[in-house]
Amino acid sequence: MADELPPDGAMLAAVDLGSNSFHLILARRLKGELSLLRRMGEKVQLAAGLDENNWLSEEAQQRGLDCLKMMAPFLQGLSENQVRIVGTNALRAAHNAEEFITRAEAILGFPIEIIAGREEARLIFAGAVHTTPRVEGHRLVVDIGGGSTEFIIGEGAEPRLLESLHMGCVSYGGRYFPGGEVTERGYQRARTAALGELLHIQQPFRKMGWQLAQGSSGTLKALSQILGKGEFAPLTPEGIQELEKDLLKAGSAHHWTAYGMRADRVNVIPAGLAITSAFFESLGITEMHYSDGALREGVLYELLGSGTDEDIRERTVRALQERFQVDLNQSHFVTTAALQALEQTASPWGLMAPKWQHKLEWAARLHEIGLSVAHTQYHKHGAYLMRYADLAGFTRLQQQMLAVLIRAHRRKFPVTEFKVFTPEDQLKLQRLARLLRLAVVLHHSRPETPLLDFRISINNSTTRESMQVTFPEGWLQDQPLLRADLEQEAAWQAAAGFELIFV
Structure with missing residues (x-):
């Protein structure tokens, strides 16, 4: 799902990497509606290339890549918020799906999202509703x-x-x-x-x-x-x-x-x-x-931002908070502090794109969902819930990113958990995790009001990527418990190769 709506007159493209066929649909956004420009579909039968162990054959991969080479020219000149590419059952099942996705993304120039079965169903329904x-x-x-x-x-x-x-x-x-x-x-x-x-x-x-x-x-x-x-x-x-x-x-x-x-x-x-x-x-x-409306039409209409007054993911987050009985005050305080920290660090850390703000906000609002399972290691329970639940509006990759942020919000910094992402995403997610951890530490005592009186400065020139948090002069001396928490947090970040300084 796009994080920013494209302007009026912009071209939109949806690509459906189905188990049987690959489809491309192009349209123009005109006054909040879609004007269809082109449809393209090719039989690929990706699912036929899965063996008994769910490994996708080279022959099937090549059929898919050859098809994408024909579609790629239609995506040239478009930006990321104008294109969405989704993969379905065959790529959900294939153990070597990442191999195919890497090759396919190199051809198309855009990220490919593998969507869960129920998310596929939701988008199919959206396509049917908007075309009948x-x-x-x-x-x-x-x-x-x-x-x-x-x-x-x-x-x-x-x-x-x-x-x-x-x-x-x-x-x-x-x-x-x-x-x-x-x-x-x-x-x-x-x-x-x-x-x-x-x-x-x-x-x-x-x-x-x-x-x-x-x-x-x-x-x-x-x-x-x-x-x-x-x-x-x-x-x-x-x-x-x-x-x-x-x-x-x-x-x-x-x-x-x-x-x-x-x-x-x-x-x-x-x-x-x-x-x-x-x-x-x-x-x-x-x-x-x-x-006539199906998955690709549903994807296209969500790029348009049509059919709903709010992001479906926002509704999903609210539903999760209610289902897992999240402490809304604590969630709000941590979220507010995390977003304030992001505002001060977004530029030097390359986190200006709205998608990074969204991920930090959602992770902050949901960081305690694991408490509904058990208090011990609740960050791990929360990460499991986020990763494997069927969440409307979220792709598997988005859920995986939120899961690692929730997993990393307390205790030892789990550096290895980030290695499944691309180097660029890995770096940015680690930075978001550091901001979330700071917001959580600041509200460890569950205060009655959010703690927002701090300034952050970043030094990227050091190998340990230093983050300094400055509080009002003399204030921290009167907060022995918070100071102890910050000292422990600095030690955990140092063990992960980062530097946290607080004054």
Whole structure:
């Protein structure tokens, strides 16, 4: 998600690195709306390149990189707040995803975010909502991808239930329909496997219900066109049974290309039909309409800043504070002090970009969430919660960054925890952590008002990167407990290779 909204007239680009296809969508921001300029999609089948140990093959990586080389020229000249690139299930699963991402970022010139399954679902719902008429009541959106299928029920623009299941047309295609060959046994195995995946979402989704069901992305689009003999037709249980009979009789899906289905979808559409048949039965769907909006449209509209009056991440942070019963006064005091410290150090430390302020603020507001688990080593509990929870609006990388800040806010400075980031991010996150630690130390006694009367000076010329904190003359002498805390903090920072001076 962009940290600053692009100006009116700016070009926006969203790239979806899906498990089956890669998509690019370009639009221009005009008076708060989007004017579509170009769509581009290529079948890559990244998920087909995952072996039994979830290692992505060089061949699959090369297919993806070749596709990105065609897309890269459309991103030239754009700034980081005009572009968002997201990866989904195949890159979530691949143990060597970082290898591919490094090569892909070198081609595109922009960072790639791997989003969690429920975050993918949330963005899919946003795409459907912004590209179709308003629905009174609940809307169900289903999106069959190459490696996962997302299910969302929402009301208006707000998702209420979000799920991402490990079943997709590419992964199931390779497992149950090798070479595109369709047999009764293979089809029933695929359908039964999908029904098993659906068991744990069946009850809550049926209980909430919906007034309109929509299917997005290529598989459900193709099935809708096949059923309508080239025209879009609503999917129904009867229509799906008709497609099943036709597919099993033919033994392959080659003949469906006559209805507009691309030839490169022949090997994956049988799996897509089996999954569709399963969720129709499991959820009791009677009719489903195709929606042109999907993940990439959702990403694009969030770049636009449309559909919500505030950053979804801000709402997520507030929800976490409430869920984990954060002491809001203490959280506010620490946050205020941390941001004041940032204001004094942002320029010499290269932290002027809004994204760094956001990360420090969110980490400060959530630094005590681990207390809901246990007081002992609560900073580690908090880091675990932040890293592995499904948090709307946050990418995996953003959560990992917040997790390391929370982990590092007290006790020994965990230098090794930062080494998973790029050298530039590693340095800046360590600097943010030092500011957060200072704010926490200053409020260790949980005072009734925030302690803000301090000045910070930075000396980057030393190998230990010195930070000096100056208090009013003579004040610190009357604060023996705080002075002891600062001395301990200086020792911990010295052990990590930093220098903290206080006077």
